[in-house]
Amino acid sequence: MTALWTSDEIARATGGSANGSFEVAGVTFDSREVGPGDLFIAMPGTVHDGHEFVPQAIAAGAAGLVVSRPVDHPHVLVEDTAKALQDIGRAARERSHATIIGVTGSVGKTSTKEALYAALDRWRPRKVHRSVRSYNNHTGVPLSLARMPRDAEYGVLEMGMNNKGEIAALTRLVRPHVALITAIAPAHIENLGSEEAIADAKGEIFEGLEPDGIAIIPNDTPHRDRLVRAARRHADRIVTFGSGDADIHALHAVRSDDGGSLITAALLDRDLTFTIAQRGEHWVSNALAVLAAVEAVGGDVGLAGLALADMGGLKGRGQRHRLRVDGGEALLIDESYNANPASMAATLKSLGAETGVERRIAVLGPMRELGSQANQLHAALASIVVAADVDELVLVGEDMRPLAEAIDGQVHLTKVADADSAADAVARLLRPGDAVLVKASNSVGLSRVIDRLTKEIAECSIS
Secondary structure (H helix, E strand, O other): OOOOEEHHHHHHHHOOEEEOOOEEOEEEOOHHHOOOOEEEEOOOOOOOOHHHHHHHHHHOOOOEEEEOOOOOOOEEEOOOHHHHHHHHHHHHHHHOOOEEEEEEOOOOHHHHHHHHHHHHHHHOOOOEEEOOOOOOOOOHHHHHHHOOOOOOOEEEEEOOOOOOOHHHHHHHHHOOOEEEEOOOOOOOHHHHOOHHHHHHHHHHHHHHOOOOOEEEEEOOOOOHHHHHHHHHOOOOEEEEEEOOOOOEEEEEEEEOOOOOEEEEEEOOOOEEEEEEOOOOHHHHHHHHHHHHHHHHOOOOHHHHHHHHHHOOOEOOEEEEEEEEEOOEEEEEEEEOOOOOHHHHHHHHHHHHOOOOOOEEEEEEOOOOOOHHHHHHHHHOHHHHHHHOOOOEEEEEOHHHHHHHHHHOOOOEEEEEOOHHHHHHHHHHHOOOOEEEEEEOOHHHOOHHHHHHHHHHOOEEEEO
16 A cells, blocks of 8 residues: 655655654544554644653554654654644645545534545545545644645635634635535624625635636525625636525425425536435525535545435434334434524424424524623524424523523423533433434534434434
8 A cells, every 4th residue: 555655755744853863654633533654743732742652653553753852763754734734735635636625614614524525535446535524724624635635636625713714824725626505694704794704714715726616606595796896816717605695596496205405406417316314494595505616526426425325413413313212202303513593594494394393492502702792692583483383492591591581481491501511411202203312513512412322322323
């Protein structure tokens, strides 16, 4: 098997000096992730310095190290290991002949990235690389690039941001051939101040487009024209997706028997009828974005449709668990990874559309980084909760007080302090036929609700 990196290549990329010859098959800066044959980059941290974990990395089988002070193991010595990671990522992009697709957006970027990977991998098996999990920041993006195999034909890289200018830096590293924005919503509005500023920050992704690059833009946003103007400065071609006059749009979309959607989409070159397993109108939009990107790179859209039909839920982003309870089963929907007003509205609407359920239970925690608009945006969820026919509402934390006050007796309410208390509350409430949605920003830690319920209550299946 061809090495991912050799010590000489790492030294050339970083301007460091190789001490001992080695080859590596993988790259990480987390000693807990090190496997046999990996490169461990000893990164500085806010609490711990990666150099403290060199012994653990070696014990786990690391074949080589990138360090800023000499060690008694094969390594490349550099002045700054954080910069070295950037350098290796840049070198990976420079040597690659892959077609690169960059993905950003306020909501749906990780799900769309995973769906796009599945669609391309169905067409070109084992020739598609993607960023894992949500590795989309100043360390995650270069790490994802550094891990890209030499022979990759396609790369799908996610880019995120908290502030202006961050995506501009990332996209110049990624240099995408196709740049896709999933949606614009008031995520990170605390730092950026307005949705217009958020749209501008997301639009920075076009700045890194390669010559003849393609911009893919959501049609269903009031900021579409703003994004189009940003794209025109850098893109050779612009494709819109969504409803109305979008280039890629659904001719019709109806709920399928399994709860997903049956869609006939008008693409640029053909119409395509396919199904998606994921629930909710937001997934129809995600699917159209995926097909737009697949068509843009000349991929097989028919196989992409099959991949979308087979794609299951992602942990923290729609994964569904069937739990055994006395007298039957209950459905647990894991949306615990992230939350903002748009994704809250979409998933609550999807909960309301669940069929064959006796009661709907929503376990909701705070949406972070909303700044001075936090109280207003949390309170605004009240009408969405009511419209979703929620029977039991469990609110986690003091930050949910505005929603509790806005609900004002319209839904039976339980207020709890933290994730463990929320798990206790759900366990007490749970009955056969219930559908339970768990959603909050990741920092709230509601994934512990999912972990506890799936461990403490017998699980029938996952989808």
